Amino acid sequence: KDRLTVLTSLVVCRLSSTGVQYREPCGPERTYHHTMSDIFVEYFDHLLKNRFGDAAVAIVRSMHIRGSVSLKDIDRSLSGKMGQRKIAACLISLLRHRIIRFTPGDTKKYDINFEGIQMLSRIPIYCKLCLLFYGDAAGDILLPLFATGTAKASEILRAALMRSAKGSKEDYRKSELLVDTLAILTKTGLLQCVKAVCPTEVCDEEQERPSSESTTISKTELLDSLQKFVSAGGKVEKFRQNLPATKPPSLWDLVLVPNIDTLNALWRDRIIAEVAAERIDETAGDIMSRLLCVANTSNRSTHILSAACEAVSHAELIRSLKEVPAYLDSYITLLLDDPFCLLEQQPGIAGGMYICPYKKIIKHLLVRHAENIVQVL
Template sequence: MTAVELRLSSLLLREHYGEIVERVGTFLIRTGAQPLRVIVSETGTSTDQVKKALCVLLQHGLVTYQMHKRGFVEYCTQCDRCLRILRFPRYIYTAKTLYGDAGELIVEELLLNGKMTLSAAVRKVADRLTESMEDGKSMEYGEVMATFSQLADTHFVQRCPGLSDTGDTPSTEGRRPPAPTLVINEKEMFTIPKVTLIGRGKRRRSSDDDEGATQSKRPKRDPVVVEDDAIYWQINMDRFHQHFRDQAIISAVSNKMDQTSSEIVRTMLRMSEITTSSNAPYTQPLSSNEIFRSLPTGYNISKQVLDQYLTLLSDDPLPFVGRSGDSGGGTFVINLHKAIASLATSNLESIVQERFGSRCARIFRLLLRKRHLEQKQVEDFAMIPAKEAKDMLYKMLSVNLVTLQEIPKTPDHAPSRTFYLYAVNPLSSARMLLQRCYKTVANLIDRRQYETKENKRLLEKSQRVEAIIASMQATGAEESQLQEIEEMITTPERQQLDNLKRNVNKLDASEIQVDDTIFILESYINSTMAKIS
């Protein structure tokens, strides 16, 4: 892990889990697998605090443990999962878009707790949904259970491997941990156990009601009958990443061609989303007849028009759809690796254009297509004057977006008898820009924390005023009294709060936008390395 990734991981751990967890996690990222006694001595933290921090990291899947050959336990951080914390809001928003409020809260609870049993997640979500309902309505456990089943059927949630079926945690005393019970096959990873959930969500009781009511008179919860409640569930991040990749491909096809083409590609991806692994180079071959039958019911296009669209997509220079056979009216696949490579290249071209201008972007695209060119050839093909082309090539060369290769004609490497070829290495350029994106996100987090720290007193005052107003509204206070409380925050302070809120919202939006680029670049690098290996 690079220094930039270490800094970003440290900031994310501190922001979400606190200073002690961040200290332990950062130490493990920097040094690798370490036993408990070394973590305690090197971090300067008490044994109890280190144990609690390790429990938090283990609960959220950020740390794994293994037995050393000498008989003690070593802990090792999952560096990639630490960086995935940045994508938590996107996971939650995706669940809300696909499965509504219940899906959103299920994913949110699983992310907050790391892993949960089915009954605990359903009960917690039902209680939260009930509190947000009006007219005294309650959310049935069965409705939340149905949404959870949909998430499992589409592989967005899965059983926890390793410790999932025992519910045990490894010993932090250095002794041998209990042997975990592994999930046997992939099918069981997404199978809901036979459970019976009876009841509905409960609202929180106010403090006055709690003081006035005795323990015997308080209503009891409806029973929850669970046949198998020893299974823990977690978020399947790979499935979310597969969904993000599919949405990026659909959006690219829509921008390049039209809405009908994107709907056809969406149908093909939806048909193979469960049967195709997240790192597969192609989707499963689908015949034209199967695609036609699977199109949305309200989408009225004939079979002949569908065949024409599929032919256009497979013949288009954009290598998203490919023809794999002629049976059943023709079979087609989505070229996932080529699509990701095309999206990553588009991101690289866009970054070059924003940073160096349209003429540099023209030279960059030219080098991507022609692979190797001399300076004179670049000038001729790009139709740019020699001096400008030379300056632009040197600018991109100085930031490692362009490489220069020397091919000597003679062994003495004399400049007059040497070819100097410019080229673009997309993989190395993507890695370099990925590190810059990590640095950008870390700077955005630092800036947001700085803004919050500088206005800490004003934020605390605003929270106190809001709490007073909420309590007075609950007791039926008059409008004049509420207005008097609101005036405790002066006009300049209110303007300062508005500016702070606007700045923080911009920083949050920037983080999400940069993460989109990070996801494309990471996917391209991973697919390229998988192809090489």
């Protein structure tokens, strides 16, 4: 029941209880209204206080109450409580972590980013998922990135290396693994490239706009920079040594942020794999997980709002398995015949093509969740 509740909140992503309302722009033509209950407001206030301090709570709370606010509005509402420098520093930090967003135009106002606040509460889940799907190196990369919100690739790699540096030749092999993992995370869309949030230009529209094009990092330059850091000892006091100059910015040293949509899709895939394991057995869950992983690494319609993943061939599924389980075809048949529609088959070459119909599975889960609630009542 707890897993069904989690999936419900993940898919619906709306809190439909009475409370404080604020707006979240979704493109130039549509604006959605989100509602936060008093309990969620208190919960997120607690997260903000622990992560950013009382100043962040005061700023975000003013946006809870008033909606979009300008810098003058924030200064006026917090007059006497904190100085302008502290307000500016806090705004920059919240922008880096995408807790708030800046709306360009004549009004130049700040507003709450609902997805950024949600991400705060899900960081432990996201890190666990990355460890599961991409290995320990991915966890070493994600943790410092979550801590800073937005960072350059070279800085992320140095912080990740410091988590496991041993001061030996193994650090050179570790640096190669980190660069390769960063390239995979960027290629699969788990990390996305954005414009840097510069302290002197917090009101620049371009700095909050994600890149819509696929991003390819330059592994040669990043590895060279990281190995120079290893040669210097890999210590905190050497962190800034041999980093590329910020002006003009290096084309290869991209600024990266976690991609919330991809992380949520990864979470959804993990829940579906666990449902398959519960309904059949662990082998079926592993097969389902591998199939969804192939779709994810191939960027095949794995967005959190996708109706289904695109087709994965039988050959691709077999290649993704470390060891092909006995009676693989029988397990696939069980997944295809399951009442929850865990898998659907499409005609294709060499054994057919398979898709995971996300929406159908979610519908069945929500229906079962509702039935469980009725039984409890």
